[in-house]
Amino acid sequence: MPGKKVCIVGSGNWGSSIAKIIGHNVKASNRFDPMVSMWVYEEMIDGRKLTEIINKEHENVKYLPGHKLPRNVIAVPDITEAVKGAKILVFVIPHQFIGKLCDQIKPHITEGTIGISLIKGIDEGPDGLKLISDIIREKLEIEVSVLMGANIASEVADEKFCETTIGAKSEANGQIFKELLQTPNFRITVVNESDTVELCGALKNIVAVGAGFCDGLGQVSSSTFLESCGVADLITTCYGGRNRKVAEAFVRTSKSIAELEAEMLNGQKLQGPQTSAEVYKILQKNDIVTKFPLFAAVYQICFEGKEVKEFITCLQNHPEHL
Numbered sequence: 227m228p229g230k231k232v233c234i235v236g237s238g239n240w241g242s243s244i245a246k247i248i249g250h251n252v253k254a255s256n257r258f259d260p261m262v263s264m265w266v267y268e269e270m271i272d273g274r275k276l277t278e279i280i281n282k283e284h285e286n287v288k289y290l291p292g293h294k295l296p297r298n299v300i301a302v303p304d305i306t307e308a309v310k311g312a313k314i315l316v317f318v319i320p321h322q323f324i325g326k327l328c329d330q331i332k333p334h335i336t337e338g339t340i341g342i343s344l345i346k347g348i349d350e351g352p353d354g355l356k357l358i359s360d361i362i363r364e365k366l367e368i369e370v371s372v373l374m375g376a377n378i379a380s381e382v383a384d385e386k387f388c389e390t391t392i393g394a395k396s397e398a399n400g401q402i403f404k405e406l407l408q409t410p411n412f413r414i415t416v417v418n419e420s421d422t423v424e425l426c427g428a429l430k431n432i433v434a435v436g437a438g439f440c441d442g443l444g445q446v447s448s449s450t451f452l453e454s455c456g457v458a459d460l461i462t463t464c465y466g467g468r469n470r471k472v473a474e475a476f477v478r479t480s481k482s483i484a485e486l487e488a489e490m491l492n493g494q495k496l497q498g499p500q501t502s503a504e505v506y507k508i509l510q511k512n513d514i515v516t517k518f519p520l521f522a523a524v525y526q527i528c529f530e531g532k533e534v535k536e537f538i539t540c541l542q543n544h545p546e547h548l
């Protein structure tokens with residue numbers, strides 16, 4: 227049986243890095259057709275068409291300069307031409323262009339085509355949030371997986387080591403995409419919670435903008451939060467620390483924090499509840515308790531008999547949301 231043809235829908239910074247990987251991987255597996263088409267939004271560079279430059283010099287000189295693309299990746303300016311015969315579509319364009327492009331692709335979709343979205347973003351639908359993969363699913367009526375991770379295109383193209391996550395509701399498709407995209411330096415984990423994977427990828431971009439604002443204002447050195455004392459310690463403590471362990475037991479046993487501390491820690495001391503009490507006093511003094519609902523709720527649950535069931539309600543009633 228002939229291998230499945232792959233079309234990369236997009237050729238920007240990330241699209242071109244991924245084309246480098248896909249071009250190599252399809253040659254190593256008989257599951258795929260060895261020729262890959264890459265849809266390129268045509269533009270002129272110094273009087274020459276970008277597609278012609280890519281097909282002649284095997285380099286996307288505008289979006290990924292300095293990296294040669296495999297010769298079996300063919301740049302195609304016409305989207306209908308690019309997707310013709312393709313059974314595997316890899317979507318990797320800025321999210322604002324996806325709807326229109328899917329409308330152009332739809333008449334050329336054949337039975338059994340599958341897709342994967344590498345696009346980080348969301349859209350707004352009549353019922354609220356709409357995932358980019360949902361737009362593709364609905365418009366093309368195909369099964370769609372996603373790939374999102376801590377991946378900077380130029381670093382991946384440089385073959386620096388990094389990991390990434392595929393979210394695939396179909397396990398079989400997840401494995402196909404893993405075979406298509408994994409390399410010794412681009413390691414893939416497949417999970418089935420595709421929507422969660424996609425939301426992580428989309429929303430982190432907003433935080434990144436905020437981090438840039440902070441650095442621009444010179445107010446917060448976000449680099450310190452990236453030291454071990456910051457995000458790393460937060461994650462570690464939430465997974466493996468004593469505060470987390472005793473708090474979970476507090477909910478499951480209905481015993482007090484003090485009783486559990488004595489029972490579970492053999493003389494060791496918890497710092498979280500006590501710190502929440504100190505912080506609560508400071509918040510009260512400055513009349514800003516309502517601005518810190520998580521800190522306030524932890525204190526009230528630990529020391530004032532507030533029902534732990536109300537924990538989420540405290541967060542839902544954050545003044546910023548009202």
Ligand SMILES: NC(=O)C1=CN([C@@H]2O[C@H](COP(=O)(O)OP(=O)(O)OC[C@H]3O[C@@H](n4cnc5c(N)ncnc54)[C@H](O)[C@@H]3O)[C@@H](O)[C@H]2O)C=CC1
Nearest residue numbers: 237238239240241267318319320323344345346377378379
């Ligand atoms: N660059 C990166 O390091 C990473 C990017 N991503 C995500 O991948 C997606 C694509 O990003 P990149 O490949 O970096 O693209 P990019 O940011 O380099 O975008 C430029 C691309 O958009 C195309 N374009 C411009 N106008 C267009 C139009 N009217 N219609 C269709 N295409 C048009 C350009 O031709 C070019 O290919 C984004 O959602 C991004 O968040 C994800 C991981 C890493």
Ligand SMILES: O=C(CO)COP(=O)(O)O
Nearest residue numbers: 346375376377378379434
């Ligand atoms: O998604 C990315 C890293 O994971 C790339 O982020 P930027 O689009 O901000 O460069």
